[in-house]
Amino acid sequence: MKDLDDLFEKVMSANIFVNRDILRPDFIPDDLPHREEQIRKLAEIMAPALKGSRPSNVFIYGVPGTGKTAVTKYVLGKVDAEGRKKGQTLNVAFINCKQDDTNYRVIADLCEAIGERVPFTGLSTSEVLRRFISIIDRSDRSLFVVLDEVDTLVKKTGDDMLYKLTRINDKLSRTRISIVGITNDLKFTEYLDARVRSSLGEEELIFPPYNxxxxxxxxxxxxxxxxxxxxLDGGVIKLCAALAAKEHGDARRALDLLRIAGELAERGGDQKVSEVHVRKAQREIEKDRVVEVVRTMPLHSKILILSLHILSRQSSKGGTTGEVYDLYCDVAKKFGLEPLTQRRVSDLINELDMLGIANARVVSKGRYGRTKLVALSISDRNLRDALQGDAGMSSMIGK
Ligand SMILES: Nc1ncnc2c1ncn2[C@@H]1O[C@H](COP(=O)(O)OP(=O)(O)OP(=O)(O)O)[C@@H](O)[C@H]1O
Ligand SMILES: [Mg+2]
Incomplete structure (x- = not known):
């Protein structure tokens, strides 16, 4: 295996990283520049727990990658360390609602955070909630419940669970719970009942995008x-920062660019990370994003994309909205589906345009007026990757 020997040799000799983990998104650095204000404010809100009183609930907003999760974990860690110095431990339940996206899982995780195991199934949610309440009330420690990405839970199951959690204190005699809700969906509160909104938002913290x-x-x-x-070549960090600043100031994106650029340099056996590696990293990330977006789309959108693909093989300019709709209807029927209305499909086209998956532009047809041409803007290869799991679809994509 000469090839493999060469590969290992290249990677070993490149020696780009000291500690790659520091550049990964789940690493919590001990130093979070440009979040001093949010750190101080959150610490102020949480500090009363050290005196045994209930901290206010707090609601944290900000677009993706603005440090919400990192700052919350950091401050909780500091408060906990301070508590230990004084001989008291805090109870903290950190729940990622994207992973625990049912009410049962959330409550089961709350129980586990305070040391009570709950069977995976077999109990009703209200039974688990009752258990949870009776157990926490045996201790007089404050409990922080962090609901990260809480919008995903509410969109899926409604705000009933949040309502119950905000009311739990009424049922407790000794302990107190405080809730930290985190979301990157700025319109999220519209989904909430007014009572939930006001008790969850006793305090609010906004994380602006980074420049x-x-x-x-x-x-x-x-x-x-x-x-x-x-x-690192001179312009590398600047370029990663500039690209991520365009991407709504997302620190996760900036770190991904830098880490992947480093990995590409390492794989290529290069001694230095250059701007070329960053550009390449950007293309890789973009490709992954597109594949993931298409892969998780509803069936009719996929059928529309497939129709656009078929049209784009006939003409690189794409097709008019009328042509797209006719073909979409044919393809939908082939899959045994009732086609959506033209109006609905036109909305879907706009959505694809916004996501950068298709490109819709209005062109003038001289005295015949104007028409809209729609073309697919992702490669056949990405499309095939995205539709791989859908029976019958990937086989319709040309080689
Ligand atoms: N001020 C900062 N200093 C150092 N690293 C940071 C800073 N802000 C964010 N990061 C890093 O950027 C990445 C994304 O941050 P984080 O996960 O906290 O974002 P988020 O606001 O929770 O995003 P999302 O809404 O997508 O969950 C993490 O790796 C985090 O460590
Ligand atoms: Mg987060």
Whole structure:
């Protein structure tokens, strides 16, 4: 296996990273620049737990990658450490509602956080909730319940569970719980009952997007521990920061760009990470994003995409909205589905356009007026990857 030997040799000799983990999204650094204000405010809100009183509930908003999860974990860690110094431990239940997306799982996780095992199934949610309440009331420690990405739970199951959680204190005599809700969906509160909204939002904390200069600082500090000295070309961090600043100031995206650029350099046996690696990393991330977006789309959108693909093989300019609709109807019927109305399909086209999956542009047809041309803007290869799991679809994509 000469090829493999070469590959290992290249990777070993490249020595780009000192500690790649520092650049991963789940690493919590001990230093979170440009979040001093949010850290202080959250610490202020949580600190009363150290005196045994109930901290206010708090609602944290901000677009993806603005440090909400990292700051919350960081501050909880600090409060906990301070408590330990004084001989008291806090109870913390950190729940990611995207993973635990049923009310049962949330309550079961709350029980586990306070040391009570709950069977995976077999009990009703209200029974588990009753158990939870009776157990926490045996202790006089405060309990922090962090509901990260709480919008996903509410969109799926409604706000009943949140309502119950905000009311639990009425049923407790000794202990007190405080809720930290985190969301990156800024319109999320519209889904909430007014009572839930006001009790959850006793305090509110906003995490604004980072600008390019701030992202540069963040990356520079993370790169110090992550990369070997002198391995980053001059413009690399600046470029990662600039690209991520365009992407709504997302620190996760900035870190991904930097880490993947480093991995590409390593794989290529290059001694230094250059802007070329960053551009390549950007294309890889973009490809993964597109594949994931298409893969999780509803069936009719996939059928529409497939129709656009078929049209684009006939003409690179794509087709008019009328042509697209006719073909979409044919394909939908082939899959045994009742086609959606033209109006609905037109909405779906706009959605694809917004997501960068299709490109719809109005062109003038001289004295015949104007028409809209729609073309697919993702590669055949990405499309095939995205539709791989859908029986009968990937076989319709040309080689
Ligand atoms: N100020 C900062 N300094 C250093 N790293 C940061 C900073 N802010 C965010 N990060 C890093 O960026 C990544 C994304 O941050 P985090 O997971 O906290 O975002 P989020 O706001 O919770 O996003 P989402 O809404 O998608 O969950 C993490 O790796 C985090 O460590
Ligand atoms: Mg988060």
């Amino acid at each position: 390019a200069a701030e992202l540069e600082d963040i990356l520079t500090r993370r790169a110090q521990g992550g990369f070997q000295r002198g391995r």
